[in-house]
Amino acid sequence: MTVARLRPEGATEPDGRVVLTLYVAGRAPASARAIANLNALIQERRLVVDLTIVDVLETPGAALLERILVTPTLMKTFPAPHTRVIGDLSDKKILLQGLGLPETI
Amino acid sequence: MPTTPAKPRPFNQPRIRTGIPGFDEVSGGGLPDSRTTLVVGGPGCGKTIFALQTLVTGVRQGVSGIFVAFEESSLQIIANCQNFKWDLNKIVSKKLFFLDAQISPDHLQAGKFDLNGILAAVKAKADESGARRVVFDGIDVLLSLLNDAVAERREIARLNNWLLESQLTGIVTAKTDCNMVNPRLEYLPFICDCVISLHHELVERVALRSLRILKYRGSNASTSELSMIIGPNGIEIASAAKTELDYPVSTDRVSSGVARLDTMLGGGYYRATGILISGQPGTAKSTLCGAFAKAACERGERTLYISYDESSDQIVRNFNSVNLPLSKFKRSGMLRMYSVEAESQSSDEHFLRIQALVCEHQPLCMVIDPLSSLVRVGGVSHAANVVSRIISFAKQRKITVVCTTLLQGAFDNVEATPLQISTIADTWIHLSYQIRAGERNRAITIVKSRGMGHSNQVRELVLSDNGIDLTDVYSVEGEVLMGTARWQRENQERLQQHACEIEFECRREQLKNSQAEALTRIELAKRELKLREAELEALLSQKKAQQEQWIQTQREVRNRRRADLPVQHGSRKLLS
Numbered sequence: 183m184t185v186a187r188l189r190p191e192g193a194t195e196p197d198g199r200v201v202l203t204l205y206v207a208g209r210a211p212a213s214a215r216a217i218a219n220l221n222a223l224i225q226e227r228r229l230v231v232d233l234t235i236v237d238v239l240e241t242p243g244a245a246l247l248e249r250i251l252v253t254p255t256l257m258k259t260f261p262a263p264h265t266r267v268i269g270d271l272s273d274k275k276i277l278l279q280g281l282g283l284p285e286t287i
Numbered sequence: 288m289p290t291t292p293a294k295p296r297p298f299n300q301p302r303i304r305t306g307i308p309g310f311d312e313v314s315g316g317g318l319p320d321s322r323t324t325l326v327v328g329g330p331g332c333g334k335t336i337f338a339l340q341t342l343v344t345g346v347r348q349g350v351s352g353i354f355v356a357f358e359e360s361s362l363q364i365i366a367n368c369q370n371f372k373w374d375l376n377k378i379v380s381k382k383l384f385f386l387d388a389q390i391s392p393d394h395l396q397a398g399k400f401d402l403n404g405i406l407a408a409v410k411a412k413a414d415e416s417g418a419r420r421v422v423f424d425g426i427d428v429l430l431s432l433l434n435d436a437v438a439e440r441r442e443i444a445r446l447n448n449w450l451l452e453s454q455l456t457g458i459v460t461a462k463t464d465c466n467m468v469n470p471r472l473e474y475l476p477f478i479c480d481c482v483i484s485l486h487h488e489l490v491e492r493v494a495l496r497s498l499r500i501l502k503y504r505g506s507n508a509s510t511s512e513l514s515m516i517i518g519p520n521g522i523e524i525a526s527a528a529k530t531e532l533d534y535p536v537s538t539d540r541v542s543s544g545v546a547r548l549d550t551m552l553g554g555g556y557y558r559a560t561g562i563l564i565s566g567q568p569g570t571a572k573s574t575l576c577g578a579f580a581k582a583a584c585e586r587g588e589r590t591l592y593i594s595y596d597e598s599s600d601q602i603v604r605n606f607n608s609v610n611l612p613l614s615k616f617k618r619s620g621m622l623r624m625y626s627v628e629a630e631s632q633s634s635d636e637h638f639l640r641i642q643a644l645v646c647e648h649q650p651l652c653m654v655i656d657p658l659s660s661l662v663r664v665g666g667v668s669h670a671a672n673v674v675s676r677i678i679s680f681a682k683q684r685k686i687t688v689v690c691t692t693l694l695q696g697a698f699d700n701v702e703a704t705p706l707q708i709s710t711i712a713d714t715w716i717h718l719s720y721q722i723r724a725g726e727r728n729r730a731i732t733i734v735k736s737r738g739m740g741h742s743n744q745v746r747e748l749v750l751s752d753n754g755i756d757l758t759d760v761y762s763v764e765g766e767v768l769m770g771t772a773r774w775q776r777e778n779q780e781r782l783q784q785h786a787c788e789i790e791f792e793c794r795r796e797q798l799k800n801s802q803a804e805a806l807t808r809i810e811l812a813k814r815e816l817k818l819r820e821a822e823l824e825a826l827l828s829q830k831k832a833q834q835e836q837w838i839q840t841q842r843e844v845r846n847r848r849r850a851d852l853p854v855q856h857g858s859r860k861l862l863s
Contacts (some may be wrong), residue, residue, distance in 0.1 A: 207403030
C-alpha cells in the first residue's frame, strides 16, 4: 500500500481534517491527472486533508471492498456526508461540490 | 499498459456449454472458451437471462462464475430469476458471485475515468474464488457516462485485453436499438469472437422471440434466426432441425376406432405415423378423434388429448352422446386431456408445452384437435414450421398422432390445407358435406395413406346413439346419393325390381298357358287327322265294295238276260 500524507505548508491544526482516499490505477493517465489536480486544489485552497492514495492494481482487494468501479475515484469519509467523485478531477466545479467546498474562496 | 498477444487458437476451439437447450446444438457446443462473447438486444429480450443461465450451467459443472451488474442491481436480478428452476439461492455467494457495479444516479463525475477499478475488483474476486467465467451485464450503461467515443473505444479495448490476459471466458451484454445498431458500440462486435443478437417482435399481434448468432469465429454455426422462448428452465431454443428424417418404423396397425374405417385402411393406421383429418366445421372430425382415443384406451395405451377448441369436460360430454364414453379413462389416468386457448401462447410455447406433457404422461397415442388453430398465433409460415416439428417429435417417440385441421370457406373443393401439413401426414382422411334435397350428409374419403392399400370409395359417415358407422353410398351413372335420398332411391329400386319380377311371373304364366293351348290344339288336329284317315279308308272301301257290287250286278243281269251278248273281245267264254 502506497500511502502519502500531504499537508499544506504551514498548517498546524490537528483536528477538523478532511479525510480523503484517492483510488488510482498505477500510472494510468487519468489517475496521474487526478493526483495532479487534487494537489493543485489543496495547494490553492490551503486545505488541511488527510489523503490516502490507493493503487488498485497493486491492492485489488481494496477496490473490491469499497466497490470501486472506475478509476480514479475520490472518496471523502470525513466530515459527513460521504461522497464519491469519479474521474480525473479536471472539472473543478464538480470536485469542489464533492468536497463540500464553496466555489469561490 | 503492454498487452500480451493472444494465444494461437486451435482449429477446434474448445467450447463451454451454455445449458440452453437447442443453443448448444446449433452453435456446435456452446460459447468459445476463454474468449469473449457479446450478447446484444433491445430491452427485455433476455440478454441478462442468457448470460446468467450460462453461469448457472457452469456452476452445475463445478465452475464458479462472477456476474458484474452494471444496469440492474444484483438483488433485482436474483428476484427476477426466482421463477426459473435454477436454485439460485443455493449457489449465490458460494459458487456464483454478484458484483454490483451500478453508478448511482447522483454520482459526481469530474472528468474522464477508466475501467481499471472494476477490472481490478473482478480480478480480485476471480483469484479469491477461482471463478473461470465472468459476465459484464449492461456495459453500455457505464460506457455511456464517458460521453466520448474515443474514450469508450479505449475502454472496450481495455476490457477485451484484460479478458484475454486473464484467460477467463467473458460474456458482455449491451443494449441495442431495434435495428441492432448502436453507434456507440459498433466496434465491439469486431473485437468479440462471438456475437449473439436477441430479438423480440410482434408478428400478427403475437410476441415472438428469436435469437441469431451474428458471428462466431472459427465455427460454421448457422446464422439463421432461431425461435426462442423463455420457459420455466430459462431460455430454450427451437433448434433448426439438422437431424436427418430418421424415424423408427413399424408395421403394426392401430385401430381408428371405427371398424369399417379400419377395413378401408386395410387394417388401421400404422403405428408411429401422423394422421390428418381435414374438413369443414361440423363434419365430425373431433368425433373421429374421440373414437381413436377410446380405442387406444381400451387397448390399454396411454393417450394424450390436446384441444385448442373446447374444454375437457365439454369434449367428454359431447362424446358421451355418440357412445364414446371417455370419463372412466380420464379418471383412471389412462387418458390425459389438456385444453388451452391457442391465442394464449406463441406456437413455440405450445410446442414446448406439448413436449412437457409428452414427457410427463408418456403416451403412445396422441390427438391434437385442431392443429390448424396454431396458425392463429404468429402467422402461417411460422406455424407450419412448428407443426412439422411437433409431428417429428411425436414420431421419434413412436407416438401415433391424429390431428385435425379446419378448412374454411372455399377450401372444401380444393382439398388443400392452410398449413400444408398434408405433406408430412402419412394418412389423410377428408370429411365433407353432401347437401342435396334439403339434407346435409357427411362423406368420408381417404385421400392418401402412405404404405398401405386403401379403399378409394366415398362412404357416408353416420353418427348415432350407438356410435359412428360408415355406410355405403348409392352411386350409379355418376350420381352419388346419401342419407334419405339414398334410401329413397334404393327403395325405388327395390320396388322396381319387385315389379319386374311380378311381370316376369305373369309373362311366364301366359306363355305356359299358350303352350298348353298349343298342345291341346295339336291333340285335336291329330284326332281330326285320324278321323279323316278313317273316313278316307271308309270311302275307299265303300268305293271298292260299290265297284264289286256293280260288277256282280252286271254279271247277274247278263246271266238273267241270257241275251245274245255282242261278241266281245275276251268275252267268248261267256257264251259257252
